[in-house]
Amino acid sequence: MTEHLKDTDTARKNRRVAVICAGVFCGMVGLSFAAVPFYDLFCRVTGYGGTPKRTDQYSDVILDRTITVRFDANVAPGLPWQFRPKQRQVELRIGETTEAHYIATNIADTNTAGTASFNVQPELAGAYFNKVQCFCFTEQDLEPGQSIEMPVQFFVDPEIVNVPELKNIKTITLSYTFHPLTKATAEAPAQAAKERIGG
Structure with a gap:
């Protein structure tokens, strides 16, 4: 027992x-x-890892000091696009909101789709680079030979001048990379969520 x-x-x-x-x-x-x-979300809110912060507000402080923002464009393997900034760089006052444009062209003979990721260099400046509007993480579908112009609105937070490591910074680089987006990759997150809830 x-x-x-x-x-x-x-x-x-x-x-x-x-x-x-x-x-x-x-x-x-x-x-x-x-x-x-x-x-x-953490990166967008904090600027961690060179990720620019997203904001709905414009800066209400504009300094007399200027800074140069350079624009970089890349295409990941597997996406037959040409992708470039409309202008290579812009000089603006710190706190001033500016709009720049990127252009993407589908050079394939079929419809293709892509999404863009982004970062800022130096990485520490990502916390002070605020994007008001951008095309990142939005699916872009292009027909053969089609081009699209995509705006990005941004400003550099005046608080950047109070950061010892960045107070003398003269140039920031905003870099975008377009990645291929297939129907399978677009449906994968939705399918995974459906399977998790038993649908």
């Missing part, structure tokens, strides 16, 4: 450990799906 009780106790403990392990595993899988959007 005592042996039977011990076996029952052991089996119950083993089941409890198995349930906890399964719960931890499911939680880790769920967090892995959530990590990318949360990290992206």
